[in-house]
Amino acid sequence: MMSFAIDSLGALWMWGNCPQQTDDGEFCIAASSVPLPVWDFHGHTVVKVACGNEHVVAAVSAGETYAGGDLVCYSWGNNNHGQLGLGDKESRSRPVIISEFSESSSWEVYEIACGAWHTAVLTNKKSFDQDLESRCWTFGIGDNGQLGHGTTATIVSPQPVDGLPTGSFLISLDCGLFHTAVVSSDGEVWCWGMERGLGLCPDASFSGIDAGDALYPIRVQSPETNGFKFLGPVQVTCGAAHTVLVAGDGYRMWAWGRGRSGVLGRDQTTDSYTPCVVMWPPLDENFQEIHENQGQASTSGVNDRSSTELEQKLSTASEELQFLRSKLTLMERYANILHISIFRKPMDERTLPRSLQESAVFDIRKEFENILDASDTDELSRLEMFYRSMLSGVKDKLLKRKVQEMVQECIVSLSAGRQTPRGQ
Secondary structure, eight states: OEEEEEOTTSOEEEEEEEEEEOTTSOEEEEEEEEEEEOGGGTTSOEEEEEEOSSEEEEEEESSSSOOSSOEEEEEEEOOTTSTTOSSSOOOEEEEEEOGGGSTTSSEEEEEEEEOSSEEEEEEEEOOTTSOOOEEEEEEEOOTTSTTOSSSOOOEEEEEEOTTSOTTSOEEEEEEOSSEEEEEETTSOEEEEETTTTTOOOTTSOOOSSSOSOEEEEEEOOBTTTTBSOOSSOOEEEEOSSEEEEEEGGGTEEEEEEOOGGGTTSSSOOSOEEEEEEOOOOOHHHHHHHHHHHHHHHSOHHHHHHHHHHHHHHHHHHHHHHHHHHHHHHHHHHHHHHHHHHHHSSOOOGGGOOHHHHHSSSOOHHHHHHHHHHHOOHHHHHHHHHHHHHHHHHHHHHHHHHHHHHHHHHHHHHHHHHHTSOTTO
């Protein structure tokens, strides 16, 4: 029952039933019919915001502007289930920073989401001397397993969801009322919470093989690949009791969960326990429409010949488009991996390297100098440790190769000596 907006200057506005404080300084939920600014973030840039029934979580730049990878996490509002992640159940009328995701933390936030009374956060490891690590953290009410920690206990401080593979890079996250969903760059989707992670709500009857709430993440099977990977994943989002995945690089959608009012978009109102394709017209159907319209306008004699030629052209164009789309997907993933390896954060149009913004050439030496200029003392120390370790590895490898070469030369020399005739 509340709304939030971030304006072009990075300021946060709220209206509806908003967390506020009384004249006595006590916490309350008060209605406002006009947008009110959240002055606590003045001088900073709000990048993301999410809200539950009566609590709010915001990802805000540590400095005045957002430079990418410098977000800290704030929360405020009703905290009767520990959904603020502040280590207690005391409600807050004004934003308070979550210590696990502060500027001094070893984790940097890049995605946030709220359920009715629980919160989920995606983070990257800041350290340069360790492999890239993406993690999902949850806190708040856990009655239906929506926290994914294997219990129904309420948790008042952020805890990582250990049921997710550590080698996957999570690109999107969202929460329903009582369930949570994440998707990785590899196209794997995990759900957990009410009714096997479907989030069907108590008034729905689950008729699947294994009924009950999912206390750990469950991998969602893809009908498209007969496995557990969706092609070209983009984003996952949750309604109150259903989930939608945008895949196929934005050209395909899958939905599952409660189907009331037709929210799954498959021309039915029944629930779906597995992903079903949303009836969204793909690009090749537009080609088919062009073919049919042009065919109707042609004469019967010319129609057959032109229709066949057009069909061949459209088929060739469709195959070429599919080929280019697959190549583009591969290039985007490769570029994202390179960007993460260099800058320790996902690629974002707002944080493109300066050399690419100024020209079409990526100057890695210049970008590394920019990283050094923007780094604080701790970050420079971690960089020094990382590169010293890398240099030590190179020296060890060179030494081993030199030893191998010397041994090989010695063996060859000894072998030649044994073959020398005795009289010489």
